Amino acid sequence: MVLNKKIRQFFLPSLTPAFLVRALAVALAAYLFFGYLCTPLLIHGQSMEPAYRNGGFNFCWRGRYLFSNPKRYEVVAVRFAGEKVMLLKRVVALEGEWVEFRDGKLFVNGREIDEPYVRYPCHWNLPPRRVERDCVYVVGDNRNMAIENHLLGQVSIRRIAGVPLW
Amino acid sequence: MVKFRSIIIGVLVVAVGIGMVLYLSPSEEKKIKKQFRLLAEWVSKEPGETPVTMAHKAKSIGTLFDQTCEFKIPAYSFSGSYTPEEISGYATQGRLSFSQLDLRFYDLQIVFPEKEIARVTFTARLTGKLAVGESVNEAHEVESILKKIEKRWLFSQFEAVEVLKK
Numbered sequence: 001m002v003l004n005k006k007i008r009q010f011f012l013p014s015l016t017p018a019f020l021v022r023a024l025a026v027a028l029a030a031y032l033f034f035g036y037l038c039t040p041l042l043i044h045g046q047s048m049e050p051a052y053r054n055g056g057f058n059f060c061w062r063g064r065y066l067f068s069n070p071k072r073y074e075v076v077a078v079r080f081a082g083e084k085v086m087l088l089k090r091v092v093a094l095e096g097e098w099v100e101f102r103d104g105k106l107f108v109n110g111r112e113i114d115e116p117y118v119r120y121p122c123h124w125n126l127p128p129r130r131v132e133r134d135c136v137y138v139v140g141d142n143r144n145m146a147i148e149n150h151l152l153g154q155v156s157i158r159r160i161a162g163v164p165l166w
Numbered sequence: 167m168v169k170f171r172s173i174i175i176g177v178l179v180v181a182v183g184i185g186m187v188l189y190l191s192p193s194e195e196k197k198i199k200k201q202f203r204l205l206a207e208w209v210s211k212e213p214g215e216t217p218v219t220m221a222h223k224a225k226s227i228g229t230l231f232d233q234t235c236e237f238k239i240p241a242y243s244f245s246g247s248y249t250p251e252e253i254s255g256y257a258t259q260g261r262l263s264f265s266q267l268d269l270r271f272y273d274l275q276i277v278f279p280e281k282e283i284a285r286v287t288f289t290a291r292l293t294g295k296l297a298v299g300e301s302v303n304e305a306h307e308v309e310s311i312l313k314k315i316e317k318r319w320l321f322s323q324f325e326a327v328e329v330l331k332k
Contacts, residue, residue, distance in 0.1 A: 082273020
């Protein structure tokens with residue numbers, strides 16, 4: 001009987017001031033956490049395969065770069081005008097570095113970079129270019145298409161919204 | 167308890183009232199957002215669209231533009247000033263190459279630099295399938311200028327913002 005009352009109270013709670021305050025606090029915390037700190041991501045596109053599959057779900061952890069800058073190999077979410085649509089890309093070169101592709105191989109400052117996350121064949125060629133101040137160079141892991149059809153390039157650090165949670 | 171419930175009901179009634187007033191009063195921002203909603207609706211294409219719908223949409227698209235509208239969209243090699251009739255023609259041609267097309271605008275940031283002029287920065291996302299079967303999934307940051315002419319906000323400029331610089 002007591003258990004029944006407890007179950008009933010759990011699913012159909014009385015509209016008391018204490019309950020409303022608790023419900024409001026939970027709603028506000030969830031809104032702030034999932035709206036600003038750890039925003040849900042639905043992945044569309046194959047640009048980061050096989051690490052991140054088309055149709056996958058993740059969260060964008062926004063606190064990652066509050067006190068630091070992106071590092072090489074990190075996967076980052078790049079925002080457009082707002083944060084409803086973002087690009088998921090991998091940082092391959094940092095400010096001041098020279099980046100180029102030679103027959104699909106990535107070179108930074110003239111040295112070949114090992115990229116174990118690239119699994120599909122790639123034959124890109126891109127002449128050397130220097131990453132500008134306050135920028136990083138980002139590329140997708142899936143380079144199994146013409147370089148003209150892939151979104152890559154240097155992006156301002158200010159546009160980096162965070163990192164995927166996993 | 168009865169008093170508390172009365173307060174809650176009173177607060178809800180006031181909130182609904184405020185919501186209704188805000189919803190029903192068409193602010194300038196709302197009018198601008200409506201133009202974007204119409205543009206997205208008329209550019210988008212459902213599979214198996216009838217010729218009548220196609221003609222209606224093509225004609226309607228032109229009504230959203232100023233006497234001349236300037237485009238600077240290097241990704242599509244589309245630059246220059248065009249009349250509403252020319253824009254309708256290009257839109258018809260472009261839509262014909264798709265079997266299905268979905269255009270959506272996100273994160274509209276509207277500012278009014280001068281009276282009756284609005285600058286809108288937004289993310290445009292284009293998804294669909296070309297008539298030849300290839301899938302399209304693109305996102306671009308765009309800046310647009312709208313002018314208020316005879317109580318209507320009309321598009322007078324579109325310029326793509328370079329987020330990733332190759």
